[in-house]
Amino acid sequence: MPCPHCRAESVIEPHPKLLWICGVCGGPRVPADVAGLARSDAELASLVRAKRLRAMAFGWTAAALMLALSAMMALGLAGLLALVARLPALLMGALGAGAAALALGMRGRAKKRDAEAQGALELAWESVADEVLRARGRDVTAKELAALMRTDEARAERMLASLAAKDRARVEIDEDAELRYAPQLRIADDAGATEDARSPEDADERAPEQPAPGERARR
Helix, strand or coil: CCCCCCCCCCCEEEECCCEEEECCCCCECCCCCCCCCCCCCCCHHHHHHHHHHHHHHHHHHHHHHHHHHHHHHHHHHHHHHCCCCHHHHHHHHHHHHHHHHHHHHHHHHHHHHHHHHHHHHHHHHHHHHHHHHHHHCCCECHHHHHHHHCCCHHHHHHHHHHHHHCCCEEEEECCCCCEEEEECCCHHHHHHHHHHHCCHHHHHHHCCCCCCHHHHHHC
């Protein structure tokens, strides 16, 4: 499958934060090893958001590290100055404490952006899991979905449980007490199928009878 970011036919590589990325552009990818699956790329918006949030988290982390180092240097210098001059030592200590407080604040922002990136990534994976479930057209276990999407069973279980909670999948328990998930029929799909199933004769019966031109003129 081509990359939804750069459209290149490339291999995917594992990533510690984004799970899988394109080997060409580095954009996050969601694998799905299902024959004949027509990918809609509906997950692209969430993947782009996850990548941007990860970049922001990296920037805040780098800034926090630089300020933390500056704070350590300032506090160390303040300790040395305290041996000879009290006022400069207090000023340098205050500067170091301010830098440390800013570093903590930036680290908090980095964690927040990282959590938001993880949430966007989960949405992208869930979208592809929904497509895989519908393409299979039959019951799927978390173990089977994990193998198809190259992920761990725990993540597959979370995705399937989320789809079931959103009424996009139904869950059943088989004879071995194992949870099996199947695609949930949507109302719009049912309505479209019902409309397609109606015959032309039914449409003619529902259509109102039109009066003849002569009768219309006499009226």
